[in-house]
Amino acid sequence: MAIGQTGQELMREGEPTDHFHIVSGGWACRYKTTRDGARQIMALLVHGDIANLDSFLFDRLTYGVRLVSAAEVLTNPRDRLLALADQHAGMIKTLTWLAFAENAILSQWALCLGRQSAKQRLAHLFCELSVWLDSADSHGRFDLPLTQEHIAGVLGLTSVRVNRTSQQLRAEGLIETGNCAVTIVKMDALCRIGDFKPSYLHDDGDPAYPRATRRDDRYQPVPHTGLSL
Amino acid sequence: MAIGQTGQELMREGEPTDHFHIVSGGWACRYKTTRDGARQIMALLVHGDIANLDSFLFDRLTYGVRLVSAAEVLTNPRDRLLALADQHAGMIKTLTWLAFAENAILSQWALCLGRQSAKQRLAHLFCELSVWLDSADSHGRFDLPLTQEHIAGVLGLTSVRVNRTSQQLRAEGLIETGNCAVTIVKMDALCRIGDFKPSYLHDDGDPAYPRATRRDDRYQPVPHTGLSL
C-alpha cells in the first residue's frame, strides 16, 4: 500500500510490468498519447479499479497510468494473482467479466468521441460518473477531483471547450459546480442531451445463463447463390 | 453455416441473444447508433472473428452487428460454448485473451477518434488493416470491401470527408485505390502520418492476433516466472 501525490506517474506508457496496481482511494487514469503529444484518457480509475487489468495476459503496457488526485494504490506482484487464478476457477471468470465491462465502457466512449458534440459528451460523462460512482448524495451531488484539463483529456476536447460547455450546462440549469464537486440538477434532461442510458453498464445484473427464447428467426440463412469466398 | 448478403442485419442493437456468431468469410461490423441516428462502427469483423464475444457473459447486446459485404457466418448456441468452457479450462483463458485484445484495439481507436485529424485516422486505418489482414500481397495491396460510408462510420467522419481525405493521400502518392482494394505505396510514411506502431497488436512478439478458427494452438499460457523477453 502506498500513497501517491497528484500527477504522479504510476506506470509509463509502453513499459513492461510485472505488478498489478489497484486503486483503493482517490483517482487515477489510464491514458495514451500521440507522437505529437496529445493525450487521451482511456479510463478513470476509482476505488477498487485495477489499473492494468490486461497485464494478466500482456507483458507490456499499451498505455500509461497516472494519478489525477492524491490516491492510495495497492501493488501486487503479477505472479501472485496468476497463481490465484490457477487455483480458483471463479477468479478468472471475474477477470473476464471485468474485461468485458471495460470493453463496454470503451465502446460507449468511442461512440461519444466519434459522434457526439462537446455538450453531449460532457452531459454523458456527468451522467456516467453519477451512476458509476453511486456516491451521489440525495441532492445528486458527487465529488469530482478532476480539472477541466482532465475532463478534456477524457472527452477528446480542450480545456477551453470544456470550460465553455460546462458554463452552458450551468446556464441551462442542468448542473451546478463548485468546490471539486458536481451537482446534477436535472438528471433526466442531462441523460437526454447526452443520450445516456443508465442501464448500459449493468444491463442484466449478473451474468446469467441459458434463456429459452429463440431469437434466430431474426437471422435468416440465405440459400446458396453460388457465392463463395 | 449460412451465407448472408451485403447490409444484412445479424443482430439488432440492444437485443437479447443466445447464440454466438462467427464470421468465417467476408466482412461484418459491430456498430452503435446515437438516438439522433449517427452510427459509429466499433469493430470490423473478418475471417475468424466472433461477432458478439461478450455474449459469453452478457445476455443483452450493447451493439448491433451487420454485414458489410456478402459474408459467411457460423451460428452456435451459447449453451454449447458455455459447456465447453466449463470442461476446458484453456478455453475461458482464450476468451479472456480475446477480450483483452479487443480492448487494446478499442483503446487505440478511442485515441484516434479523440485526438487525430481525418488524415491521420485514415492513414492509421489503412496501416492497421494492412497489418491486421496480413493478406496484403507483395505490392502492399489488399482487398477492402468497404464503402466510404463504412470507413466514415469507423473513423467518426462523414463519407464526404473520407472521400476528400483519401484523395489527398492518393495525391501525395501514399496509397492507391481501385476495384475494392487498396495499395499502400509508402507504408513508412503512412505509419508516420497515422502514428501507427505496427506492433501495438502483437504485444511483445505474440504471434499474431488470434483467430477463432485456430485459437487453441495460438494461445500460450503465461509463464509464472515473471517477465523475460
Add this chain to the structure above:
DNA sequence: CGGTTCGTTGAGGCCCATCAATCTATGTGG
C-alpha cells in the same frame, strides 16, 4: 434503359482548436 448505389465535387457555415490574456484561489517563504 431507368433505377440504385457509390464516388466526387462545390458552396457555405458551424463547431471547436489555437493563442493569449486576465482573474482567482492556494500555497510558500521572507
Add this chain to the structure above:
DNA sequence: CCACATAGATTGATGGGCCTCAACGAACCG
C-alpha cells in the same frame, strides 16, 4: 502578514477542419 509564484478557471479573438446540403458523374444491374 504580504509579496510572489503557481495552478486552474475564465474570457476574447481568430482561424481551420469538418459537417451539411446539394448536385452530378460513374458503375452496376434487372
